[in-house]
Amino acid sequence: MADADEMSAPVAPQHVPFRGADDEVRPDFVALVEAAVRSGDAVVLRALTQDLHEADIADLLKQLDAEERPRLIELLGADFDFAALNELDEGERSQILEGLETRTVVEGVRDLESDDAVYLLEGLGEEEQEEILERMPPIERAALKRALDYPEGSAGRLMQTDVIAVPPFWTVGQTIDLMRDSQELPETFYALYVVDAGHRLIGSVPLDKILRARRQTKIEEIVTETRLVHATDDQENVARLFERYNLVSAPVVDETDRLVGTLTVDDIVDVIQEEAEEDLKALGGVKGEEISDSVWTITRSRFGWLFVNLVTAFIAASVLGLFEGQLEKMVALAVLAPIVASQGGNAATQTMTVAVRALATKELGSANAWRVVMREVLVGLLNGVGFAALTGIIAALWFGQWSLGVVIGLAMVVNLVAGALGGILIPITLERLKADPAVSSGVFVTTVTDVVGFFAFLGIATWWFRLG
Amino acid sequence: MADADEMSAPVAPQHVPFRGADDEVRPDFVALVEAAVRSGDAVVLRALTQDLHEADIADLLKQLDAEERPRLIELLGADFDFAALNELDEGERSQILEGLETRTVVEGVRDLESDDAVYLLEGLGEEEQEEILERMPPIERAALKRALDYPEGSAGRLMQTDVIAVPPFWTVGQTIDLMRDSQELPETFYALYVVDAGHRLIGSVPLDKILRARRQTKIEEIVTETRLVHATDDQENVARLFERYNLVSAPVVDETDRLVGTLTVDDIVDVIQEEAEEDLKALGGVKGEEISDSVWTITRSRFGWLFVNLVTAFIAASVLGLFEGQLEKMVALAVLAPIVASQGGNAATQTMTVAVRALATKELGSANAWRVVMREVLVGLLNGVGFAALTGIIAALWFGQWSLGVVIGLAMVVNLVAGALGGILIPITLERLKADPAVSSGVFVTTVTDVVGFFAFLGIATWWFRLG
Numbered sequence: 001m002a003d004a005d006e007m008s009a010p011v012a013p014q015h016v017p018f019r020g021a022d023d024e025v026r027p028d029f030v031a032l033v034e035a036a037v038r039s040g041d042a043v044v045l046r047a048l049t050q051d052l053h054e055a056d057i058a059d060l061l062k063q064l065d066a067e068e069r070p071r072l073i074e075l076l077g078a079d080f081d082f083a084a085l086n087e088l089d090e091g092e093r094s095q096i097l098e099g100l101e102t103r104t105v106v107e108g109v110r111d112l113e114s115d116d117a118v119y120l121l122e123g124l125g126e127e128e129q130e131e132i133l134e135r136m137p138p139i140e141r142a143a144l145k146r147a148l149d150y151p152e153g154s155a156g157r158l159m160q161t162d163v164i165a166v167p168p169f170w171t172v173g174q175t176i177d178l179m180r181d182s183q184e185l186p187e188t189f190y191a192l193y194v195v196d197a198g199h200r201l202i203g204s205v206p207l208d209k210i211l212r213a214r215r216q217t218k219i220e221e222i223v224t225e226t227r228l229v230h231a232t233d234d235q236e237n238v239a240r241l242f243e244r245y246n247l248v249s250a251p252v253v254d255e256t257d258r259l260v261g262t263l264t265v266d267d268i269v270d271v272i273q274e275e276a277e278e279d280l281k282a283l284g285g286v287k288g289e290e291i292s293d294s295v296w297t298i299t300r301s302r303f304g305w306l307f308v309n310l311v312t313a314f315i316a317a318s319v320l321g322l323f324e325g326q327l328e329k330m331v332a333l334a335v336l337a338p339i340v341a342s343q344g345g346n347a348a349t350q351t352m353t354v355a356v357r358a359l360a361t362k363e364l365g366s367a368n369a370w371r372v373v374m375r376e377v378l379v380g381l382l383n384g385v386g387f388a389a390l391t392g393i394i395a396a397l398w399f400g401q402w403s404l405g406v407v408i409g410l411a412m413v414v415n416l417v418a419g420a421l422g423g424i425l426i427p428i429t430l431e432r433l434k435a436d437p438a439v440s441s442g443v444f445v446t447t448v449t450d451v452v453g454f455f456a457f458l459g460i461a462t463w464w465f466r467l468g
Numbered sequence: 469m470a471d472a473d474e475m476s477a478p479v480a481p482q483h484v485p486f487r488g489a490d491d492e493v494r495p496d497f498v499a500l501v502e503a504a505v506r507s508g509d510a511v512v513l514r515a516l517t518q519d520l521h522e523a524d525i526a527d528l529l530k531q532l533d534a535e536e537r538p539r540l541i542e543l544l545g546a547d548f549d550f551a552a553l554n555e556l557d558e559g560e561r562s563q564i565l566e567g568l569e570t571r572t573v574v575e576g577v578r579d580l581e582s583d584d585a586v587y588l589l590e591g592l593g594e595e596e597q598e599e600i601l602e603r604m605p606p607i608e609r610a611a612l613k614r615a616l617d618y619p620e621g622s623a624g625r626l627m628q629t630d631v632i633a634v635p636p637f638w639t640v641g642q643t644i645d646l647m648r649d650s651q652e653l654p655e656t657f658y659a660l661y662v663v664d665a666g667h668r669l670i671g672s673v674p675l676d677k678i679l680r681a682r683r684q685t686k687i688e689e690i691v692t693e694t695r696l697v698h699a700t701d702d703q704e705n706v707a708r709l710f711e712r713y714n715l716v717s718a719p720v721v722d723e724t725d726r727l728v729g730t731l732t733v734d735d736i737v738d739v740i741q742e743e744a745e746e747d748l749k750a751l752g753g754v755k756g757e758e759i760s761d762s763v764w765t766i767t768r769s770r771f772g773w774l775f776v777n778l779v780t781a782f783i784a785a786s787v788l789g790l791f792e793g794q795l796e797k798m799v800a801l802a803v804l805a806p807i808v809a810s811q812g813g814n815a816a817t818q819t820m821t822v823a824v825r826a827l828a829t830k831e832l833g834s835a836n837a838w839r840v841v842m843r844e845v846l847v848g849l850l851n852g853v854g855f856a857a858l859t860g861i862i863a864a865l866w867f868g869q870w871s872l873g874v875v876i877g878l879a880m881v882v883n884l885v886a887g888a889l890g891g892i893l894i895p896i897t898l899e900r901l902k903a904d905p906a907v908s909s910g911v912f913v914t915t916v917t918d919v920v921g922f923f924a925f926l927g928i929a930t931w932w933f934r935l936g
Binding site: 022023024025027053055062063176179180189190207208210211212213214237240242243244245246247248264265266268269270272273276277279280281283284285286289291292295298299302303305306307309310313314316317320321324327328331332334335336337338339341342343346347349350352353354357358362363364365366367368372375378379382383386387390391394398450 | 490491492493495521523531644647648657658675676678679680681682705708710711712713714715716732733734736737738740741744745747748749751752753754757759760763766767770771773774775777778781782784785788789792795796799800802803804805806807809810811814815817818820821822825826830831832833834835836840843846847850851854855858859862866918
């Protein structure tokens with residue numbers, strides 16, 4: 001088959017490497033693929049892509065124009081591995097799926113492992129899901145529907161349902177023979193599971209233990225208790241379990257402790273990365289955004305966060321408005337006020353960043369909250385004093401007025417301590433209220449430092465210079 | 469042995485669970501451990517900790533006072549698994565190691581797998597490293613020294629040097645027999661490696677393939693080419709390889725392609741998480757900080773970033789200073805100017821967050837840079853127009869002056885476009901200059917939006933109201 005292809009494709013340009021030295025997909029390779037897609041040359045296309053991993057195919061798809069992507073898939077037909085689509089951002093994936101024939105999607109989904117099939121389906125609309133599931137054979141359909149019944153973001157959605165389970169009274173020899181003869185094995189696996197007559201999980205045996213044991217050894221002699229996951233567990237908790245105990249795979253059980261699937265670390269790696277990345281994006285005000293999103297999607301999604309920030313900016317400005325008289329009498333105050341607010345905001349952001357991340361990884365909890373709060377206040381006070389001196393001297397020299405330096409210095413200490421308190425207490429409080437601290441801490445924190453900064457600076461100035 | 473312990477410890481309080489429902493270590497468990505450590509009761513301590521995973525022991529150590537930690541380790545003696553120390557932050561780890569007898573550390577390191585031993589040693593000072601290595605048996609010392617000779621953050625430092633390598637002409641049966649009889653196998657493994665007579669890597673065989681093959685099958689029939697890692701590769705690149713291709717383990721070769729070790733995904737999970745977390749912390753101005761650091765360490769490390777920000781705040785203030793005359797004539801400008809700067813800063817932070825992360829994951833590269841820049845400018849323009857209208861109306865109503873609304877609206881459009889350009893071009897430029905965009909983008913970006921915001925608003929106001 002491969003030979004026939006080669007013969008009918010005398011110019012299969014396989015000498016062009018896929019990635020350049022910078023690890024990016026080479027433009028000349030993309031050009032060859034584009035040419036093949038445009039001319040509908042399935043043979044050249046197959047020759048170009050046959051050795052590529054699904055992740056490489058995904059990177060290749062990203063380089064193509066939107067309308068060429070489904071065309072490439074239809075051209076490759078059964079040679080296209082739908083697992084590649086799972087490596088794309090959600091927006092890219094659904095756009096491609098919309099461009100494909102339903103028949104192609106059904107065939108593609110059928111060839112996937114159960115966890116990949118669920119991942120692909122869960123991003124689709126209810127109607128499209130139904131349309132595809134309807135055309136699947138009943139057994140596969142039932143299995144996929146069962147997985148989709150688990151809540152979004154649960155272990156049940158992530159798990160692979162093909163597992164190897166043996167009874168405890170079997171021998172290692174019997175088990176190895178089963179594996180040699182069985183066709184329906186998962187693609188790769190790292191442990192066997194041991195179950196009782198009711199399919200309830202007893203424990204697991206890592207593959208290397210099977211290999212080291214003698215054939216006549218009973219499975220019950222080498223089975224070990226294993227850390228397990230419930231199908232309804234949240235994926236973030238599962239990720240923490242894998243990470244903490246360095247797991248490579250774990251069995252998944254239902255509410256009656258029956259074995260229903262297995263999770264492997266490669267699915268979990270994605271969850272771990274997503275989780276850290278979500279916090280980063282939430283703190284930056286771009287939650288859920290992907291680099292591949294369209295202008296309009298991005299504009300709308302960023303607008304909300306900016307709108308909330310605009311409200312807080314007006315609140316801060318209204319504090320300045322209260323001191324209009326003073327600003328008029330002494331314009332240096334208007335020039336210096338933003339410095340106090342900005343320095344407080346930056347110090348508070350530092351505290352908040354550490355707090356949000358430590359809350360997410362559970363390094364910050366009730367056991368050490370008090371100690372961390374005290375430490376942050378102390379850090380705020382120390383840095384407050386340091387920057388009070390620095391800012392005070394510069395301001396005093398700039399405007400030739402020593403008392404102005406004293407006033408801004410005092411305001412700086414107040415605002416850095418307020419920033420420290422806000423930076424640690426706001427995320428902790430949001431977490432207690434079951435809100436995501438990464439999403440909304442920033443707005444509250446900078447409101448605190450803007451308002452406190454302006455109030456402290458202009459209030460102290462009013463009193464000191466008797467401007468009231 | 470376990471029985472004898474139980475008998476001499478009639479009140480082994482094993483009914484207290486280790487973790488509470490919130491997944492945190494239970495305070496009453498910690499209290500029991502503390503009591504045992506203080507009274508030097510090794511028997512109770514052993515009963516309490518014997519079933520705990522190294523990660524749990526690490527979480528337990530975190531809950532103890534600093535001086536109790538080495539005491540617990542000395543009390544447990546050979547029952548303490550030094551791998552637990554690798555789950556701690558670097559500061560905690562080195563503090564504990566300083567409190568231990570050198571003899572205890574040497575014994576502990578000897579019991580570790582090679583990768584764990586290297587991880588533990590690399591955090592120590594040169595002198596302490598030497599002191600420990602000197603007391604190790606020559607073979608172990610040589611292996612550790614070889615690993616420590618690889619650059620920090622390289623695959624050579626992370627790898628496990630105990631690997632199973634077989635020649636291609638062996639049969640599956642021979643291989644299984646080797647594994648059954650060998651004592652010197654790694655704790656767990658997921659693949660065998662195939663090497664030629666010069667120990668050069670030919671390929672790998674996953675364990676499940678060995679199990680599925682018949683005993684008489686030759687290894688060369690089932691060996692597959694494998695993605696490999698060079699010992700000098702940077703760990704971030706290795707992590708991307710594991711993540712992209714969903715690897716569970718990979719062989720490590722030296723510059724002559726000889727097999728020198730293996731990497732498993734559990735080491736890589738830590739790298740992946742660290743990498744995302746590093747970006748988050750760098751953007752928040754707390755690079756390298758850990759929740760366990762002391763007040764003084766934190767104060768100093770945050771001071772630098774705040775100092776740079778203070779400089780930029782003064783630069784922005786000096787722009788306001790240029791317009792002192794105008795501010796005096798029209799104090800509303802002083803009240804509203806921070807709104808323009810803040811809104812631009814927030815919009816730019818959104819763009820920058822997406823850009824920094826996309827650069828780190830290589831989703832943003834030369835192939836799509838131009839498209840992304842154009843998109844960001846368009847988003848900035850659209851949101852700029854939206855917020856120009858909003859801000860303009862509010863400002864006009866507040867100060868009862870429609871022209872003020874027009875002026876702030878124009879400034880808002882200018883600053884949001886400037887923010888978009890700064891937010892995307894600054895990280896890209898820093899990346900090209902081989903600087904870490906996560907660390908220093910923020911400072912440049914907010915300087916741009918502060919300076920442009922103040923200049924645009926006060927400049928347009930000067931011209932519009934003829935204040936010059």
